[in-house]
Amino acid sequence: MNPRKHPKLWFGTAAGMVGLLAVASALLPRGFALDAVSDIQGALLMLMACIAFAANGRASTGRLRWFWLLQASGWALWLADQLVWVTYDLILRRPMPSMSAADGLLFLAGAPMVAGVLLRPHLQPGERSVRLGVLDFSLLSLWWLYLYVSFVVCWQVVSPSEAAYNRNFDLLSGAFTILYASLVLLFMPGSSGRWKKFYACLCAAVLFNGISFYALNRALENNTYFTGSWYDISYSGSFALFVGVAAYGQGLLPRPERTSEASYGAWIANLAMMAVLSLPLIAFYALLDTHLPQAASHFRVLVALATMFLMAFLLFLQHYRLNRDLRRANGILREASLTDHLTGLRNRRYFSATIERDVSQALRSHADHHDSHTRDLVFYLIDIDNFKDVNDRYGHDVGDQVLIEMSRRLSSSIRHSDVLVRWGGEEFLVVSRYTDRNEAELLASRTLASVADTPFLVGPSKDRLYRTCSIGWATFPWFLTDPRALTYEEVLTLADRALNQAKRQGKNRAIGMLPAVGHANPTTVEGVHSRGLEVDVLAIPGPQLRS
Numbered sequence: 001m002n003p004r005k006h007p008k009l010w011f012g013t014a015a016g017m018v019g020l021l022a023v024a025s026a027l028l029p030r031g032f033a034l035d036a037v038s039d040i041q042g043a044l045l046m047l048m049a050c051i052a053f054a055a056n057g058r059a060s061t062g063r064l065r066w067f068w069l070l071q072a073s074g075w076a077l078w079l080a081d082q083l084v085w086v087t088y089d090l091i092l093r094r095p096m097p098s099m100s101a102a103d104g105l106l107f108l109a110g111a112p113m114v115a116g117v118l119l120r121p122h123l124q125p126g127e128r129s130v131r132l133g134v135l136d137f138s139l140l141s142l143w144w145l146y147l148y149v150s151f152v153v154c155w156q157v158v159s160p161s162e163a164a165y166n167r168n169f170d171l172l173s174g175a176f177t178i179l180y181a182s183l184v185l186l187f188m189p190g191s192s193g194r195w196k197k198f199y200a201c202l203c204a205a206v207l208f209n210g211i212s213f214y215a216l217n218r219a220l221e222n223n224t225y226f227t228g229s230w231y232d233i234s235y236s237g238s239f240a241l242f243v244g245v246a247a248y249g250q251g252l253l254p255r256p257e258r259t260s261e262a263s264y265g266a267w268i269a270n271l272a273m274m275a276v277l278s279l280p281l282i283a284f285y286a287l288l289d290t291h292l293p294q295a296a297s298h299f300r301v302l303v304a305l306a307t308m309f310l311m312a313f314l315l316f317l318q319h320y321r322l323n324r325d326l327r328r329a330n331g332i333l334r335e336a337s338l339t340d341h342l343t344g345l346r347n348r349r350y351f352s353a354t355i356e357r358d359v360s361q362a363l364r365s366h367a368d369h370h371d372s373h374t375r376d377l378v379f380y381l382i383d384i385d386n387f388k389d390v391n392d393r394y395g396h397d398v399g400d401q402v403l404i405e406m407s408r409r410l411s412s413s414i415r416h417s418d419v420l421v422r423w424g425g426e427e428f429l430v431v432s433r434y435t436d437r438n439e440a441e442l443l444a445s446r447t448l449a450s451v452a453d454t455p456f457l458v459g460p461s462k463d464r465l466y467r468t469c470s471i472g473w474a475t476f477p478w479f480l481t482d483p484r485a486l487t488y489e490e491v492l493t494l495a496d497r498a499l500n501q502a503k504r505q506g507k508n509r510a511i512g513m514l515p516a517v518g519h520a521n522p523t524t525v526e527g528v529h530s531r532g533l534e535v536d537v538l539a540i541p542g543p544q545l546r547s
Contacts, residue, residue: 007247014048014240017041021236025228032090034228039086042232045239046082050075052246063119064254068246070116075242077109089227098220099156099165107148107169110176111141117183118268122195124254135318136272139311143275146307147172150282150300159296166221170214177210194252201245209238276311279304340422342400343407351421351429358433359488362476366483373436377476377488379495380430382410382447385468385507387426390458394465398458402467409450414443437475437514441540444471444510448542452508468542471510472499478515490528494535497525501537508542 021041028034050072057068084102088094096102115137151172155165181203188199212234219225283304286297338350358377365375384406391399403426410420414430421429432443448469455464474494477483494513502511516522516534524532 007250010048010052011240011244011247014045014243017045018233018237018240021228022233025230025233028228030226030228032093035089038228038232038236039082039089042236042239043079043082043086045236045243046075046079049239049242049246050079052243056246056249059250062124062254064121064252067116067119067121068249070112070119071246074109074111074113074116077105077112081105081109098162099160101156103152103169104148107152107172107176108145110180111144114176114180114183115141117180117187120187120190122187122191122199122252122254124256135314135321136268139272139314140275142307142310142314143272143278146279146303150303154296154299154303158299159293166217170217173217174210174214177206177213181206181210192255194248195255198245198249198252201241201248205238205241205245208241209235212238276308276315279308279311343404343422345407345411345420345422345428347422348424351419351431354419355431355488358431359476361433363483366477366480373439374434376435376437378430378432378435378437378440378443378473379476379488379492380432380444380447380471380473381423381492381495381499382428382430383470383499383503384426384451385470385503387467390465390467394458394463401458402456402465405456406451406467406469409454410447413447413450440473440475440512441510441538444473444512444540447471448508448510448540452543468508470499470502470507472496472502473510473512474498475512475514486528493528494525494533497528498537502539505539510540510542512538512540514538 018041021038024034024037028037053068053072053075057065057072060068081102084100084105085096088096118137151168152165155161155168184199184203184206188196188203191199212231216225216231216235219229219231225231283301286292286300286304289297292300338346338353340347362375362377384402387399387402390402403422406426407420407422407428410428410430414420414432417433418435419431419433421431423429430443430447432440448471451467451469455466457463458465472495474491476486476488476491478486478491478494498511498513502509505511513523513525513535514537516536522534523537524534
């Protein structure tokens with residue numbers, strides 16, 4: 001019987017099992033038969049609760065799934081404790097020890113249940129929300145375990161005292177019930193609709209279970225309890241309530257987060273830090289408590305020191321993780337600041353951040369007389385011809401498509417060692433590194449062909465649009481005999497002048513500016529190197545544009 005398909009039948013079965021126990025308790029005498037009915041139906045109810053919560057988790061996603069699974073894991077621990085009771089009552093046929101190690105299963109079951117509620121399953125985290133820290137939960141769980149070992153196990157192992165054991169166990173169990181119910185009540189106002197009713201039912205089940213468990217424990221301590229008594233009926237009734245809660249929670253969906261989760265994550269982290277800081281205070285109190293046996297005092301101090309060491313290790317892991325995440329986030333931000341958001345190419349900021357290194361490498365290569373085929377820098381400024389007509393005719397969305405396709409074609413035309421930068425608007429810059437100035441026109445010719453030979457497919461109907469580009473280039477260092485005579489900024493200005501000349505001469509061409517070497521009619525470029533600079537011009541026509 002699947003609890004997801006038959007939730008009402010599932011809850012009705014759980015309630016019927018509690019009724020069966022009530023009938024058995026009224027009709028059967030104390031003995032093996034009553035023990036068997038009480039223990040087995042209790043185990044079955046816990047199993048039903050575990051399956052019901054796990055089934056909800058299987059059908060959910062995200063933090064809601066974790067909420068259901070954490071509840072189910074808590075019930076699995078409770079079921080394990082119940083099976084110990086079954087073993088003593090029905091197999092060993094002797095009473096359960098008054099200070100049993102299995103009691104720890106009941107106590108530890110609360111940790112995943114509380115952790116599930118702390119996830120606030122009624123909220124769906126937004127894209128910018130902060131993921132809750134697993135290490136913060138680990139710190140709180142470790143602190144919860146420390147309380148049990150220090151205040152309960154101490155009286156079981158180190159300095160045996162049944163009275164102190166029972167008193168502290170009851171206090172911590174009551175504290176768990178209050179904590180669990182308080183967290184549910186804390187988050188209930190922020191929920192709405194079925195979630196609000198679900199939280200109300202969950203809170204009622206938690207309180208009823210805590211009261212029933214306290215009454216059962218008191219009866220055990222006063223030797224008035226027996227298996228199958230009305231205490232078991234009340235306790236089993238709380239299990240049936242949880243089955244009903246799980247059944248009612250089917251189909252719940254979280255709503256979008258409206259407030260920043262960062263503040264909530266900080267609240268959890270502060271709570272974990274308070275738990276860490278409480279350990280020295282508890283250890284100090286153990287040393288000053290004159291009523292505490294010496295063995296118990298030393299045990300508590302040692303447990304506190306060991307727990308502080310483990311918590312310090314977790315804090316170290318947390319600090320390491322935060323630093324790693326911070327470095328990753330800074331890397332992502334830095335990469336975003338150096339990248340053009342439309343084309344994915346590098347931008348001017350990247351060029352400014354890296355050009356000095358490239359210039360220094362080129363100057364060192366010339367100074368050390370490296371291979372002439374790998375020591376130059378060539379700056380190519382590339383502009384799409386008549387790009388304004390594309391925007392005017394087809395719109396800016398199509399213009400963006402052309403820019404993206406242009407960036408792809410340019411990327412395929414250059415080498416891996418070259419850098420392609422979106423210089424602005426429809427203008428691009430290629431920094432060809434470790435190259436030979438005598439072969440600079442090869443990349444220019446290849447680029448002209450890659451743009452003009454293949455049409456751009458634009459618009460919803462994939463219209464064929466042919467475009468050309470204009471290119472201006474210049475090499476660095478400018479003078480081979482005096483590499484430092486012109487700065488890279490001045491050489492880049494020469495490339496810009498070459499691009500302008502290519503535009504004036506009819507576009508769809510590449511023009512390179514080279515140092516004048518005694519030709520009859522060199523061109524004078526004003527405003528470069530604080531004087532006019534004589535240059536030779538190398539012009540490369542582009543392919544004939546198709547119609």
